[in-house]
Amino acid sequence: xxxxxxxxxxxxxxxxxxxxxxxxxxxxxxxxxxxxxxxxxxxxxxxxxxxxxxxxxxxxxxxxxxxxxxxxxxxxxxxxxxxxxxxxxxxxxxxxxxxxxxxxxxxxxxxxxxxxxxxxxxxxxxxxxxxxxxxxxxxxxxxxxxxxxxxxxxxxxxxxxxxxxxxxxxxxxxxxxxxxxxxxxxxxxxxxxxxxxxxxxxxxxxxxxxxxxxxxxxxxxxxxxxxxxxxxxxxxxxxxxxxxxxxxxxxxxxxxxxxxxxxxxxx
Ligand SMILES: [Zn+2]
Ligand SMILES: [Zn+2]
Numbered sequence: 001x002x003x004x005x006x007x008x009x010x011x012x013x014x015x016x017x018x019x020x021x022x023x024x025x026x027x028x029x030x031x032x033x034x035x036x037x038x039x040x041x042x043x044x045x046x047x048x049x050x051x052x053x054x055x056x057x058x059x060x061x062x063x064x065x066x067x068x069x070x071x072x073x074x075x076x077x078x079x080x081x082x083x084x085x086x087x088x089x090x091x092x093x094x095x096x097x098x099x100x101x102x103x104x105x106x107x108x109x110x111x112x113x114x115x116x117x118x119x120x121x122x123x124x125x126x127x128x129x130x131x132x133x134x135x136x137x138x139x140x141x142x143x144x145x146x147x148x149x150x151x152x153x154x155x156x157x158x159x160x161x162x163x164x165x166x167x168x169x170x171x172x173x174x175x176x177x178x179x180x181x182x183x184x185x186x187x188x189x190x191x192x193x194x195x196x197x198x199x200x201x202x203x204x205x206x207x208x209x210x211x212x213x214x215x216x217x218x219x220x221x222x223x224x225x226x227x228x229x230x231x232x233x234x235x236x237x238x239x240x241x242x243x244x245x246x247x248x249x250x251x252x253x254x255x256x257x258x259x260x261x262x263x264x265x266x267x
Contacts (some may be wrong), residue, residue, distance in 0.1 A: 001113065003135050003266040005162065008032070008040035010144075010219030011257035012193075014062050017142055017164060018046065019133055024112040027054045027070075028131055028142050031062040032258075034069035040260045049074050053111050055103070056080040057121070058128035058145060059087040068093035079103045081118065083127025105129060119156035121146045124191040132156055138266055140164075144220040147191040149202055157202075159210050162264065165203060167218035167235065167254070168193035169225040177225050193220070196231045200238030207250050208242065215264060219255035228254040 001021055008016040014032040018025070018041060025046060030037055038048045054076055057063055071078050072093070079101040080088070103109050103118045105127075110116075113136065118129035123145045130143040130153065141157050144166035157163060174184055174195075187193050194202070196218075203216050218231055232254050239246055246252050255261045 001135060001137070003138060003140075004044075004263055005140060005266075006044050006263040007164065007217065007219055007255045007261040008037055009258050010164070010217075010221070010255040010261070012062060012168065012220060012222045012224075014065065014258065015144065015220060016040070016066070018044065019114070019140065020046065021113055021135055024114045025051050026111060026114060026116075027051055029057055029063040030054050030066040030070055031060075031064060032066050034066040034073060037066050037070060043260045044263050051076050053101075054078045055116060055118075055131055056084055057130060057142070058123060058125035059084050059089060060125055060145070061089060061091070063145075064088060064092050068095055071095050071099050075099065077101050079109065079116075081105070081127040081129055084125070087126040103129065117156075120150075120152055122148055122150055122153075122191050124186065124189075130156065132160070138162070146194050147189055149194075149198065154205075157206055159212065160206070161212050161266070162215050163203075163206065163213070164217045164219050164255070165199050166194040166220040167196050167199035167226070167231045168220055169195055169222045170227075170230045170234070171195050171197065173230070174222070174225040179224065187222075187225075193222070196226065196234035197238070199231075200235040203235060203250075203252075204238055204242040204244060207239070207244050213250055215251040215253070217253050217255050217261065217264075221254070221257060223257060
């Protein structure tokens with residue numbers, strides 16, 4: 001069985017991740033317009049009508065903007081925690097009861113041949129989660145929108161084969177940037193977003209922890225307070241300082257903000 005992974009978009013302006021086997025095709029988040037997600041999927045040879053489920057991490061608009069449109073247009077079931085359902089913005093619109101599904105932190109949820117396990121993440125949303133995804137052979141994790149790395153996050157990410165990690169901001173760019181003080185404090189806070197540096201240190205720990213971890217996508221970059229080269233340089237310096245060889249020990253890739261990433265294929 002082969003597994004494909006790609007980000008349709010990944011930034012503070014919109015997030016959607018595609019994961020698919022021959023039998024099962026899912027999205028994690030749909031934080032762009034329905035049209036953009038449809039076009040992105042088409043680029044990688046996936047028809048939106050074949051999507052079996054959308055799993056939502058939390059209610060922020062950069063994660064749910066297209067959820068309602070896609071669910072209504074293609075009758076796609078949407079999975080989210082009860083907190084996320086309660087706080088879903090009105091702009092998402094009505095989702096049919098039969099397409100409203102619930103996930104619970106640490107409880108596995110099976111869709112055909114893919115198993116997903118949500119884990120709590122520290123973020124200023126109502127019951128936000130990341131996801132560990134299993135296809136029987138591999139473990140992939142999607143972990144963005146975290147103010148810091150909790151024990152639960154760490155244990156959920158351990159022993160993964162592949163990761164999408166948040167690398168949201170460069171701390172100096174954020175501190176010296178144009179955002180109002182309270183927003184800066186929110187982003188830097190315990191329930192905000194991960195900096196390039198924290199993401200790099202987390203990656204170094206996880207690569208050393210498991211020989212099976214072969215690749216990390218760094219995503220959810222801030223359009224305002226980060227650049228792909230800053231994110232890459234910071235991560236590269238940290239990995240080098242830990243004697244980790246990029247490309248040999250693990251592949252490192254910065255996801256494009258608003259375009260489809262490269263497609264990773266696991267055979
Ligand atoms: Zn976000
Ligand atoms: Zn968020």
